[in-house]
Amino acid sequence: MRYTHPYNKIGDRAMAHRNGVVLIVGEDCLAQVRTLSSLASLDYVDRVSMRTAVVASAQDWARAMFGDEPDLAERAIWHGLLRLRLSPSRSRDTLAGWRIAAVERDWIRLEADSGLVSGNLIVTTGDGRVALTTCLSYRHVAGRVVWGVLAPIHRTLAPSLVRTAESRLGRSQVAP
Template sequence: MPPTQPQQAGERVTSTVYRHRLPEVLCATTELPSVQYADRFALATGAVEGTTAEAWARALFGDVPDLGERIVWQGVLGLRLASGRAPGTLAGWRVVAQDERVIRLWAQSWFIACELVVERGDAEVSLTTLMHYRRRLGRTVWTPVSAVHRRLAPGLLHDAEVRV
């Protein structure tokens, strides 16, 4: 199945969902052994000047996960996250790569591994989610959770823009 075409996911937010045949650029720098699912949400904004990808990621997720994030990330997906603020983490996720324009966050459970990529472009900021199913259960659990994720992501980007 080819990726869905970019579409409006909300005012100034475009989205693309990949379930197979992911672009090489998405997989080239990931820590994941393979990627079975990816989506990318991009917000056109003038608020990128003078901000870093880390600042955007903190505006998206905070320093530590809130209750809702803990329920989904740890309770439903079983991701092992750092508790509290810890060096090299953001919202409990391990920071695996970072520069001014891109930050890559990584977490895993026994059945799924995930990478979140926040990228600051010249006139947009994007959030990309990459999934690797470590066990068959990964696809079973992520499929319904991804539907909620795709509904929430545009609002997360808009809210982060206000915080930045």
């Protein structure tokens, strides 16, 4: 029997609205992400978006979400469980260990991969909105199993990443 997890395949979908943050999983965010993702196939996609008055580049938003280096929890999940090959040190070409693969003012794509999964984190801005899209392609059945366990945790934590980034960027835009 093949392992599947709810909302773990493209075609499944779920939406949640909390404090102005919208989480979309699966088919509903595919059209928007296909042009920005570097992955040949997409096995998992979700997008967290929200309206914001904060004006900043996508790279600034991504840096506010993830920082320059992964924290201990991110390292445990990304490197430890997903086995993603992250940059071991701070660099102008990385954010939180993920390689900056493409960047424009209104979007940035971070990439990392392992023997289990290949992933993109895509941050987009514009029209008074910011969004974080997570894209995964499973490279091994174990990747599907590991992500099946981590996906609900990810969908719980991702909205707070966007909210926290808004708070950080908003504080930096306040005149002294």
